[in-house]
Amino acid sequence: MAKEKMTGLLVNGSVRTAGVTFYTKNGKTIMRAATSNQPRRNSRNQFMARQRMKHTTMLWSALKDSDPMFGGATSAYSRFCTLASTLPVIFTPRQGEYSNATLLLPGMPVSDGTLPSVKQSLGRADGQSALVTELKPTVLGRNEELRLYCLRQTEENGTPKLRVSYAPVPRRGEGSVGGNTYNVLTQDDGTLALSGTCFADDNTGWALVRIDGDRCSSQTVVTRCRRYEAFTTDEAMKRSAESYGGLTE
Numbered sequence: 001m002a003k004e005k006m007t008g009l010l011v012n013g014s015v016r017t018a019g020v021t022f023y024t025k026n027g028k029t030i031m032r033a034a035t036s037n038q039p040r041r042n043s044r045n046q047f048m049a050r051q052r053m054k055h056t057t058m059l060w061s062a063l064k065d066s067d068p069m070f071g072g073a074t075s076a077y078s079r080f081c082t083l084a085s086t087l088p089v090i091f092t093p094r095q096g097e098y099s100n101a102t103l104l105l106p107g108m109p110v111s112d113g114t115l116p117s118v119k120q121s122l123g124r125a126d127g128q129s130a131l132v133t134e135l136k137p138t139v140l141g142r143n144e145e146l147r148l149y150c151l152r153q154t155e156e157n158g159t160p161k162l163r164v165s166y167a168p169v170p171r172r173g174e175g176s177v178g179g180n181t182y183n184v185l186t187q188d189d190g191t192l193a194l195s196g197t198c199f200a201d202d203n204t205g206w207a208l209v210r211i212d213g214d215r216c217s218s219q220t221v222v223t224r225c226r227r228y229e230a231f232t233t234d235e236a237m238k239r240s241a242e243s244y245g246g247l248t249e
Contacts, residue, residue, distance in 0.1 A: 042248050047241055048089050055090040056081050058102040062162040063110065066149065069209070069216040070112045083109040090231045091240035097158040103228035104153040104162050106221060110207040113216035115144075118208050122222055125185055125193035129200035131222070133208060136190045137171065144212040145169075148194070150178040151205040153225050160227060169194070169208070180204075203227070 060080055070076040070083075087105050092098050119134040131148075140146075146169035154161050165178035172184050175194070182196030198204065205223030209216055230236065241247050 042241070042244065042246070044247055047244070047247060048237075051091050051237075051240065052085070052087075052089045053081075055092070055103070056084045056087075058100065059084060059105075059108060059162065062102050062151075063164050066164045066166050068110055069211070069214075070109075071114065071216070072112065079112055080109060083112060088228065088232045089237075090228060091236040092231060093240050093243040095243065098160070098231075101160040101231065102162040103160055103231055104151055104203075104205050104221070104223055104225045105228055106205070106223050106225075108151070108205070108221040110149050110151075110219055110221060111209045111216045112218045115210045115212060115215050115217040117217045117219060118210060120206075120208055120219075120222055122199055122206070122224060125187060125195045126183070128183075128195040129197060130185075130193045130195040131182075131199050131206050131208060132187075132193045133191055135192045135208075135210075137186060137192055138190065140210070141212055144210060147209045147211055148175070148177050149207040149209065149219075149221075150180060150198075151207075151221055151223070152178065152201075153203040153205075153227050 060077055063080070064077075068076065068080070070079040072079050074082075087107060090101070090103050090105075092101050121132055122129070123132040124130055125132055147166055148169050149164065149166045152163045152165075154163055163178075167175065167177040169175050170184055172186075175182055175184055180196065180198035182194045182198060185193045185195055187193050194208070199206065202224045205221040205225060207219045207221050209219045211217075
């Protein structure tokens with residue numbers, strides 16, 4: 001590309017200064033305005049998309065240090081964003097204690113892979129609250145392990161935050177994760193259940209993942225937590241939009 005000196009600058013490509021852009025085209029230096037008087041568009045759909053991505057990024061930040069497994073040709077983060085696109089949109093303000101809120105959502109993905117998914121729900125087993133599954137331990141491979149994710153909704157300095165921990169699940173006896181203990185049970189029908197008072201906590205979510213080497217099952221969170229609902233209403237959207245300058249047509 002041609003180069004020439006202009007006002008003490010060597011122009012190669014483009015230079016933006018004082019609201020003006022200089023760039024070279026066909027050997028000539030051209031000057032044009034570097035700013036636009038057009039206001040940034042913020043339609044309802046654009047705003048919802050931005051809010052979805054904002055919270056999805058917050059969820060990934062909470063999950064990424066817990067060794068999540070997301071397969072496929074794309075990055076783990078990209079795959080997580082794709083799977084999270086079906087979650088409710090969380091509306092948070094631009095500033096204030098709720099601006100960086102991270103909400104525990106039912107159905108939040110924690111893994112994506114080729115092993116059969118484990119159907120699981122919160123219920124009761126052996127007279128206690130439990131994470132009940134349709135998985136029969138007899139189908140697990142010799143090198144296959146189970147990993148339990150514990151996702152807890154907390155409140156930190158007035159801001160809702162999500163904290164994630166995980167641990168392997170023993171084949172029998174007692175296990176623990178995130179300071180919670182539970183018992184590993186085989187029910188009368190041969191299916192696996194994890195029982196303990198921790199599964200009655202309405203501020204906690206759970207996901208049991210099958211892992212065999214670099215393969216895993218695709219799992220999402222089961223939870224009774226409803227803290228997120230206050231951030232999905234029309235009123236929450238209006239307050240959030242106003243903090244960003246309102247919506248445009």
